[in-house]
Amino acid sequence: MQNKGTLFIVPTPVGNLQDMTFRGIEVLKSSSLILAEDTRNSGTLLKHFSIETPMMSYHKFNEKQRCKEILARLLEGENIALISDAGTPGISDPGQILIAETISAGYEVVCLPGATAFVPALVSSGLNTERFTFCGFLPEKLKDRTAYLEELKSHKETLIFYISPHNLHADLKFFYSILSERRAVLAKEISKIHETFYRGTLSTLVDDEDINLKGEFILMIEGFVTQEIGNNEIKTLLHKLLSEGMNGKDAVKLTAEKLNVRKNLVYDIFTSIKDN
Numbered sequence: 001m002q003n004k005g006t007l008f009i010v011p012t013p014v015g016n017l018q019d020m021t022f023r024g025i026e027v028l029k030s031s032s033l034i035l036a037e038d039t040r041n042s043g044t045l046l047k048h049f050s051i052e053t054p055m056m057s058y059h060k061f062n063e064k065q066r067c068k069e070i071l072a073r074l075l076e077g078e079n080i081a082l083i084s085d086a087g088t089p090g091i092s093d094p095g096q097i098l099i100a101e102t103i104s105a106g107y108e109v110v111c112l113p114g115a116t117a118f119v120p121a122l123v124s125s126g127l128n129t130e131r132f133t134f135c136g137f138l139p140e141k142l143k144d145r146t147a148y149l150e151e152l153k154s155h156k157e158t159l160i161f162y163i164s165p166h167n168l169h170a171d172l173k174f175f176y177s178i179l180s181e182r183r184a185v186l187a188k189e190i191s192k193i194h195e196t197f198y199r200g201t202l203s204t205l206v207d208d209e210d211i212n213l214k215g216e217f218i219l220m221i222e223g224f225v226t227q228e229i230g231n232n233e234i235k236t237l238l239h240k241l242l243s244e245g246m247n248g249k250d251a252v253k254l255t256a257e258k259l260n261v262r263k264n265l266v267y268d269i270f271t272s273i274k275d276n
Contacts, residue, residue, distance in 0.1 A: 005032070005074040007102045008081045009095065011088040011114030015192035017048055019115050025049050027112065032078035035070070037085045037094055045083075058082065060094045067101045074107045088116045092136045092162055118160050121187035121218040124197060128223065131157035137164070138171065149178040156223040163217045169206070175221065176202040180258045183222040189215040234259060234269050248274065 008027050013019040028034055028051045035058035036042035042055060058066050070080060082089050082098065088111070089095030102109050122129055133155060138145040152159055163171050175184075184205055186198040198211055202221065205211070234255060241251040252270050256263040 003077055004107050005078040006108045006110055009089050009111035010081050010083050011112060012045055012083050012086055014086045014115050014117045014190055019191060021114050024112055024114055028053055028081050031081040033080045035082045041085050042083060058094060063094050063097050067098055071105050091116055117190045118218055121190050122160060122220055125185040125220045127158045127185060127220050132160055133157050134160045137162050153179060154224050158223055159221045161219045163219050165213045165215060165217060168213055168217060172206045176206055185220045187218040231269055234266055238270055238273060
């Protein structure tokens with residue numbers, strides 16, 4: 001009886017081609033077929049390592065349709081490798097559907113360890129690495145992304161997001177509006193020639209005009225930290241907002257959000273300021 005094939009998940013470099021592993025190259029060379037997110041991009045990688053295995057496109061627009069054909073080839077005993085444009089397939093890249101279908105059909109899935117952009121970014125960030133949540137890209141709809149961030153607001157672990165350079169400044173302002181002031185690190189072009197880290201807080205990143213918008217970005221944000229906020233700090237922020245022309249209701253609400261304190265406490269202090 002013919003043995004069933006195996007689906008291999010093969011990470012590929014996120015920038016530097018020398019990050020490709022020996023095992024990854026061997027699996028790609030010995031497989032019957034390579035499923036590639038973009039065969040043109042992957043062609044450069046295969047040529048560099050003299051890999052002549054045929055490719056088939058597998059991306060988010062055709063992954064459901066491809067599954068039946070791929071499972072049939074696994075049944076015939078073929079070993080098939082899945083790669084994405086960069087990093088580990090299934091992590092903010094196509095692959096999750098095929099992996100689930102392959103397991104459900106009773107075939108073996110083997111994922112090789114290897115490149116993924118957010119791990120070196122996190123380790124180099126200086127933020128807490130003992131506890132973290134990888135959040136990927138924000139939802140597209142404003143309602144959904146607001147609800148998502150509100151849910152994460154009280155999490156104490158480091159939060160990690162992928163951000164498109166086209167929406168970088170708008171997204172940074174959005175993060176600040178929901179999460180308030182926190183330490184944050186923006187990593188750009190991990191493992192590439194122009195790898196850069198911008199460190200500071202959400203507000204300083206929003207105001208940083210030196211951030212080059214070309215490249216791929218990873219944003220890491222400090223988790224929620226419980227702080228003892230004194231009445232003087234609340235008064236100072238209230239005075240600042242009121243002096244800038246904000247009305248009392250909005251100043252109370254924004255102060256409570258930024259300092260993570262009870263709205264009733266801020267209102268009582270606002271009333272004492274107003275009465276004096």
